[in-house]
Amino acid sequence: MFFPKKATILQQGKTERHLSYVETGIVRLYMPKAGEDLTFGFSFSGSFVSAYDSFLTQTHCPYEIQALTDTVLWQIDYKDLQEVYAHTKIGNEIGRKNAENQFLVKSKRELSLLDKTAEERYLDLFAQRPELIRKIPLKYIASYIGVTPQALSRIRRRIS
Known part of the structure; x- marks a missing residue:
């Protein structure tokens, strides 16, 4: 799916329905605030992006995702991903590695802010x-x- 520069990929308050792979482009995750947004993540070509907490729980997302450049995403929806997990070993492995990577990126940033x-x-x-x-x-x-x-x-x- 193509998103032009500055397009909103996921609006605050909506539920994340997709796990996306960034084929090309740069994406940011941020909390919209009056005056100045609070950016807390970037995803680049060759990586996955999602409001992963909202995706996993299928609840509303408290932040937004935006294309900073023209961006092409490959997306799989929640239901289809659950089917992949249920029926393929490689799907489970890719899902686990993505989850581990998401955790490591978040952990590294938190430690960086503290240290x-x-x-x-x-x-x-x-x-x-x-x-x-x-x-x-x-x-x-x-x-x-x-x-x-x-x-x-x-x-x-x-x-x-």
Whole structure:
């Protein structure tokens, strides 16, 4: 499924019905707030994306998912995925590995927020995906690492 740049993939308050694989593009997960959204995740080409908590529980999602660039997603709905899990060994293995990866990404970010400075978080993010990070607006990167856009500008000046 194609989503143009800035398109909403999942609205706050809706239930996540799909597990998606990002074929191309960049996606962000965020809490819409008056004044400034709070970005807490990105997914890039070659990775899975979902409001996974909403998907697993089939309950309303408290955040949104947005395409930051033109994005192509391959999607499987909840019911079909349950069929794959019930009838295929490889489906179970892929599902388990995706769940493990989702956990590791979340855990790594939480530990980073507790243990690293904003500058270290920025450098880590830049080191992980330098070619893609340049395509993400700085205000979203600032929110993701837990600083204001002005503080991120100071960090970028200091390390350049």
